[in-house]
Amino acid sequence: THAVINHNYAINQSLVNNFRYGYVRSHANQVPFGFGYDPTQLGLPSYIKANAAILQFPTFDISANGFSFTSLGSRGYNDQPRDTTTVADTVTKIWGSHTISTGAEYRLIRFHPFQVFDTTGLYGFGAGYTQQNPNVGSTQNGYGLASFLLGAQTSATFEYGTPLTIFHHYLAGFVQDDWRVNRKLTVNMGVRWDMETGTQESSDRLTTFDFQAPSPLNTQVRDKLGRDIYGALRFVDKGEAEWAADKKRFAPRVGLAYQLNDKTVIRAGFALFYLPVSVEVLGSIGYNYTISSTQPDPRVPQVLLNNPFAPGIPAIIGKSRGDLSLIGQSITAVEGRIKSAYNQMWNLAFQRQIGRSLIFQAAYVGSRGVNLPINSFNLNQLDPELQKLGNTALGTRIANPFFGVITDPLSPLSQSTVVRSQLLRPFPQYTGVTYSRPVVGMGDSSYNALQVTLQKRFTGGLSFLFNYTWSKSLDIGGTGNGIAFTDSTPIQNIYNVRDEWSLSTSDVPHVFKLSGVYELPFGQRKRFLSNINRAADLLVGGWQVSGFIWRQSGTPLSIQANNFLGIGNAVMRASQRAGSDPKIENGIARDNVRNNLTWFNTTAFFNPNDEITAPAGEDRSKGFIFGNVSRTLGNVRRDRYINVDMSLFKRFRITERIGFEFRAEGFNLFNYVVFGTPVTNVNNPQFGRVTTQLNNERRIQLAGRITF
Numbered sequence: 001t002h003a004v005i006n007h008n009y010a011i012n013q014s015l016v017n018n019f020r021y022g023y024v025r026s027h028a029n030q031v032p033f034g035f036g037y038d039p040t041q042l043g044l045p046s047y048i049k050a051n052a053a054i055l056q057f058p059t060f061d062i063s064a065n066g067f068s069f070t071s072l073g074s075r076g077y078n079d080q081p082r083d084t085t086t087v088a089d090t091v092t093k094i095w096g097s098h099t100i101s102t103g104a105e106y107r108l109i110r111f112h113p114f115q116v117f118d119t120t121g122l123y124g125f126g127a128g129y130t131q132q133n134p135n136v137g138s139t140q141n142g143y144g145l146a147s148f149l150l151g152a153q154t155s156a157t158f159e160y161g162t163p164l165t166i167f168h169h170y171l172a173g174f175v176q177d178d179w180r181v182n183r184k185l186t187v188n189m190g191v192r193w194d195m196e197t198g199t200q201e202s203s204d205r206l207t208t209f210d211f212q213a214p215s216p217l218n219t220q221v222r223d224k225l226g227r228d229i230y231g232a233l234r235f236v237d238k239g240e241a242e243w244a245a246d247k248k249r250f251a252p253r254v255g256l257a258y259q260l261n262d263k264t265v266i267r268a269g270f271a272l273f274y275l276p277v278s279v280e281v282l283g284s285i286g287y288n289y290t291i292s293s294t295q296p297d298p299r300v301p302q303v304l305l306n307n308p309f310a311p312g313i314p315a316i317i318g319k320s321r322g323d324l325s326l327i328g329q330s331i332t333a334v335e336g337r338i339k340s341a342y343n344q345m346w347n348l349a350f351q352r353q354i355g356r357s358l359i360f361q362a363a364y365v366g367s368r369g370v371n372l373p374i375n376s377f378n379l380n381q382l383d384p385e386l387q388k389l390g391n392t393a394l395g396t397r398i399a400n401p402f403f404g405v406i407t408d409p410l411s412p413l414s415q416s417t418v419v420r421s422q423l424l425r426p427f428p429q430y431t432g433v434t435y436s437r438p439v440v441g442m443g444d445s446s447y448n449a450l451q452v453t454l455q456k457r458f459t460g461g462l463s464f465l466f467n468y469t470w471s472k473s474l475d476i477g478g479t480g481n482g483i484a485f486t487d488s489t490p491i492q493n494i495y496n497v498r499d500e501w502s503l504s505t506s507d508v509p510h511v512f513k514l515s516g517v518y519e520l521p522f523g524q525r526k527r528f529l530s531n532i533n534r535a536a537d538l539l540v541g542g543w544q545v546s547g548f549i550w551r552q553s554g555t556p557l558s559i560q561a562n563n564f565l566g567i568g569n570a571v572m573r574a575s576q577r578a579g580s581d582p583k584i585e586n587g588i589a590r591d592n593v594r595n596n597l598t599w600f601n602t603t604a605f606f607n608p609n610d611e612i613t614a615p616a617g618e619d620r621s622k623g624f625i626f627g628n629v630s631r632t633l634g635n636v637r638r639d640r641y642i643n644v645d646m647s648l649f650k651r652f653r654i655t656e657r658i659g660f661e662f663r664a665e666g667f668n669l670f671n672y673v674v675f676g677t678p679v680t681n682v683n684n685p686q687f688g689r690v691t692t693q694l695n696n697e698r699r700i701q702l703a704g705r706i707t708f
Contacts, residue, residue, distance in 0.1 A: 003024040018103075025083040032056055034074025039120040046304070047312045048120055053161035062144045075122075078115035079163070079392040082107070082279070088639040099178040107170040113281045116161035118290065123308060124155040151305035155294055158309060161317045162287035165202040168241070168279055171195045176253075188255040188269075195249060195275045198241030205318075206242045207283040207325075210233050211334035215429050216323045217405055224401030225258050231427040233285060233331065242282060246340045249274045259294040263353040268346075273370070275341040282436045283334035286318050286325045290704070293410050311409060326404070328411030330432030333379065339371040341443075353613070357459045363451045372443030374476065374497075379433040380425040381494050383625070384568035389565035390619035394421040400427065407562075421566060442497050445475035456516075465514030471511075473504040489558045489631050490570035503556045511552040518545045537653060547646040554638035557600075558631055561607035561681040563622050570608070573627035574682045580604035583635040590639070590675065598688030599678040600636050605629070607682050639675040643668055643695065659707045669672045671698035 005021040034057025039048050044058065057074035104491065129152040131142025145152070194256045199206065213232035214315030222228055236242060251554065255269035291325030293309045296302055303310055318323060325331075350361035386394070400418040408414050413422070449471035457462050476497065490499055521527040523541015524534075532540070534597030563572035582604035584592065589599050608627055614620035649663040 016092045018092070019206075020086065020088045021081065022086040026080065027082075028078055028493070029082045030075060030076055030078045032074040032076055035077060037074065037120075044121070045307055045312070047309070048158070051158070051160070051313055052119045052313060052645060053116050053159070055117050056120055059118060059122045060148065061122065061124045062148050063124075063126060075117045077117075080111070080113050082109075082111040083112070092428055097180045100176070101178075103173070104177040105170070105172045108167065109279050110165065110167040110168060112163065112165050114161060114163035116159055118157050118159040119161060120158075120161075120334075122157040123153050123305060125152070126154045128154060128298060142422070145621045150301070151666070152301035153295070153303065153305055153308060154301075155292065156308040156361070156539075157290050157292050158313055159290045160288065162205070162284070164280060164315065166199050166206070167202075168199050168277070170276075171198045184259040188253070190253045191532060192251045193249060194251070194274060195245050195247050197245045198243040199279060199282065200239070201236075204236050204240065205284055205287045206236045207334065208236065208242060208336045209283065209331070209433075210336065211333070211533055212233060215427075216602050217327065217402070217429050220405050221401045221429075225423060225428070229427070229429060229587045230461070231333075231429070231433065233325055235286070235319050235322070240501035242334060242336075244337050246338070249340055251342070261467060265351045267349045267351070270344070271345045273343050275343065277338070283332055285331055287316065287320070289329075289331075290331075291329055291410055291692045293307075294412060295416065296412075299615075309410060310464060324409060327429055328406040328408045328413040329430065329516060330371070330434065331430055332376075332434045334436045341369070341371045343445075344368045344370070357457045359453075359455045359457075361451075363453075363454045363506060365447075365449045365451055366444070367447045369443065369445035369475070372445055372475070374443040375490060376434050376436060377491050377494055377570060378568065379435050379494065380427055380430060381569050382421060382424055384493060384565075384567055384569075386421075387624055388622050389420075389566050391564070391617045391621035394424075394426065394566040395422050398423070410596045421478075421568065425568070440456060443476045444501070445473070447471065447473045458517070461519035461521060462516065464514065467511070467513045469511040471509060472508075473507040475498045475504045491631055492571050492573055492610075492626055493569055500631050503634050504560070505555055507556055507632070509553045509632070514547075514548070514549045514649045516616060517542075520545065531544050542652075543648065543650045545646065545648055547644070548644045550641065552641045553675075554640050556634050557636045557638065557678070559605050559627075559629050559636065559681055560681050561609075561627055563679065564607075564609045564621065565626075566621065572609075573629050573631070574605040575608040575627045576604055576629050577606065581635070582633070586640060593690045595676050596689065599639075599675070599690050600688055602688035604683070605682050610683075638677055639690075639694065641674050641695070642672050643674075644670055644672070657708055661705045661707065663705075665703070667699045668696060669698060 002024045003022070005019075007019045007020075008697075011017060036055050036056040038053070038055060039058050040046055042058065048058075049055065054077055058076060059075050060069075060075035062069045062072065081592055083541055085108045086105065087107075088105040092099065092101045094100075096152045125141025125144050125146055125148040129142075129150065130146040150153060172192060172194035174190060174192040176188065179189070181187055181189045210232045211557055212230060215229045215231055217230050251272040251274055253269075253271040255267070255271075257265060257267045259265050279352075284457045291302060291309075291313065310519050314600055321327075325474075329335065345365075345367045349361055349366045351359065351361040353359055382394075395421065397417040398420050400413065400416055401423070402418070403416045406413040406429070413420060413429070422428055422431070449469055452466075452468045454466040456462065491497060493499065498570045520543040522529050522543070523537045524530060524532065526541065527633060529536075529540060559574040559576075561572045562573045563569065565572060579604065580601065582601045585598050609621075609624045612620050612623045614623065645665070645667050647663060647665040649661065652660040652662070654660055663676055672695075673693055674695040676694045678690045679686040683688060
């Protein structure tokens with residue numbers, strides 16, 4: 001739904017006012033196939049149904065040793081309207097060689113989020129409880145399906161959901177001067193100021209997290225733990241936003257165009273743009289959160305599917321527990337202040353007309369992103385220095401200082417003992433602290449490119465457009481490290497985020513595109529066969545051919561390894577052997593795939609922790625380290641993309657009012673195969689091999705259309 005009012009009023013010959021009002025509303029409503037299903041029909045306890053935000057078929061993840069069935073069941077319900085109201089006014093004044101514009105804009109952005117996945121539970125089943133020795137992992141015995149049939153769950157998760165009404169305000173003002181200095185030079189100068197208030201909720205059901213404040217449990221456990229603990233959850237006050245607004249967002253812009261002669265123009269520009277803050281549910285602990293249940297004994301299942309959250313789950317807590325909400329569980333942390341993300345962009349272009357119909361342009365384009373959003377990550381990772389204790393020591397159960405203080409029966413911190421690594425975490429009172437994705441201003445990006453364009457206007461029966469781009473894109477955040485769901489590479493070590501700086505997963509150094517239309521020179525009023533009769537012209541005249549050629553480099557890969565570290569980091573990257581070259585030329589690599597060989601030189605990479613040794617009786621994991629390869633590698637890329645589409649079409653005029661169009665189209669005309677992503681984990685037996693195809697096979701289609 002949308003509505004727009006636009007009013008222009010000429011005050012006098014040189015002064016014009018423009019007023020705009022707009023309203024836009026959209027509504028996402030996804031209903032899973034199992035919506036409304038009563039989970040007690042499967043034998044699940046009644047407390048699941050009683051606390052479910054919506055009823056749906058539960059979700060089961062069954063995996064291990066030859067059988068994998070993930071997300072079996074019903075997941076993903078949402079009912080989420082959002083609307084934006086805009087009021088803007090602009091005044092334009094022509095003053096000699098200056099055209100000056102100034103204006104202001106206000107937006108009210110509202111979102112009604114309600115998206116849930118596991119309202120009747122997510123239940124995981126692995127091989128541990130049905131393998132010969134539950135203490136030693138095995139690929140030869142143990143079966144996830146057998147564990148499922150026994151009801152011996154590995155984990156269980158339950159999600160609470162509450163519909164919210166969140167909103168924020170946007171204010172902006174600008175002034176711009178378009179100055180025609182002389183016949184050859186035009187300069188554009190301006191500045192824009194804008195401000196976005198922090199997200200608010202109509203019933204003040206949002207939370208923030210103060211990383212520096214003492215934990216509410218600090219005085220009770222400080223002596224036993226031997227240190228102070230920090231981190232306190234806080235509900236916003238009435239009318240308070242989730243974070244404070246940045247009021248210093250000034251964005252200058254300047255551009256110029258200079259005409260060297262009648263056929264040559266030089267253009268240049270610079271602009272700073274602030275990225276909008278997404279209106280999303282960030283922190284709403286007490287109203288939208290998950291709880292988990294794990295098995296206390298990895299050898300003998302004590303919690304079964306018929307009572308997966310023994311002794312039951314509590315009603316939704318709301319604000320009732322204050323800063324103690326979800327103590328002992330995992331939380332999402334939102335800071336009370338954010339850094340504004342912005343992008344600096346600049347360009348320099350040379351444009352030249354060649355002859356009557358050709359236009360050539362060469363441009364340098366650059367940008368720099370600062371304080372960009374970065375993917376969510378767990379702030380409860382241990383300091384890598386603690387790996388020197390070894391996995392055995394880190395995993396040893398010791399006396400729990402939170403015993404009797406944290407009483408949530410579903411939390412492992414309510415038990416008399418706890419694994420040592422939990423007490424060494426930055427926020428040991430929580431099993432996980434997720435730094436919320438949209439507000440983490442740690443990301444940076446850099447983009448530099450040469451862009452060449454040659455365009456021919458339609459003359460002589462031919463038009464075409466040629467583009468070539470030579471570029472390099474680097475980042476942390478932006479697209480890197482999972483932002484906006486375009487990159488699955490998490491952070492290896494949260495204590496060294498700068499080490500994530502590398503080529504973007506979307507980096508494509510070379511892109512070549514050519515499109516065009518050619519009118520075949522046959523038939524009446526054409527170069528050839530111009531004197532044929534009308535019947536013959538219907539067959540041979542008026543045909544056109546169009547085509548599109550696209551060729552580009554492959555995107556870089558991320559080489560990973562199994563993570564044997566005991567510090568709780570999200571991913572383990574591989575190491576590269578000194579002096580090795582992993583690259584295989586594209587043509588040879590494609591032949592390798594056809595012969596079930598590897599896409600790149602896999603011997604160049606290894607898991608450094610596979611090669612760590614220690615004296616007999618010593619814990620070799622004390623020497624475990626991170627891999628040394630960067631997040632992405634420029635010399636190990638996916639297959640290049642090549643595609644050719646062509647069409648042949650003709651319009652027939654049957655009568656003065658009735659016409660017929662025939663079209664024959666070929667997509668991927670030469671049936672070129674673009675191979676998919678190779679396996680990138682060095683510990684996978686299929687490492688380096690490609691088993692998928694990225695593009696579609698050739699398709700030919702014929703179409704006809706009658707117009708009247």
